[in-house]
Amino acid sequence: MRIFLYLIVIILANVITAKFAPLHLGIFIIPYGSFLIGVTFILRDFVQNRYGKRNTYLLICLALILSAISSYLLGDTLWIVFASAISFLVSETFDTEIYSRMKKSFYTRVLYSGTVGGILDSTIFVIIGLSPIGAGMVPWAGVWSAILGQIIIKIVMQFLGVSVLQLTNITKREFAN
Secondary structure, three states, X not given: OHHHHHHHHHHHHHHHHHHOOOEEEOOEEEXXXXXXXXXXXXXXXXXXXXXXXXXXXXXXXXXHHHHHHHXXXXXXXHHHHHHHHHHHHHHHXXXXXXXXXXXXXXXXXXXXXXXXXXXXXXXXXXXXXXXXXXXXXXXXHHHHHHHHHHHHHHHHHHHHHHHHHHHOOOOHHHHHO
């Protein structure tokens, strides 16, 4: 079930981003799919707990392919698909490695690894995909607003996710069964 949820949330984030114009909150530009990306890092941690790091990397490759296909089928340009793939690969790799190597509590590892993953995902995608370097959808003057908007939402989702896990007393061991 956790693999299915991980993959579905990634595809759903692409669909929502493609179907709805970004949210403009003050100076911030936030694609609605960003709300789900923070959740994917938490789901990936649960997948890793159950199936190990090696199998998680295989699943990340599958998720990358599904994400790229869904993004392209939803009408994204090849440049956006490329930027999405690069940001996904880097952010998921960092999330996996930080989560694996930290010697802290389950909740702390989920929070830290997902926060770093969200920061990398947002920064890389906006610069490579949306800025004038890429598709040119966001002018240089708006790049920081787009990056910060996504980072804020992804970090908020990490904190909310970890809070829900703690409040419901879900631990890696309980979810792994």
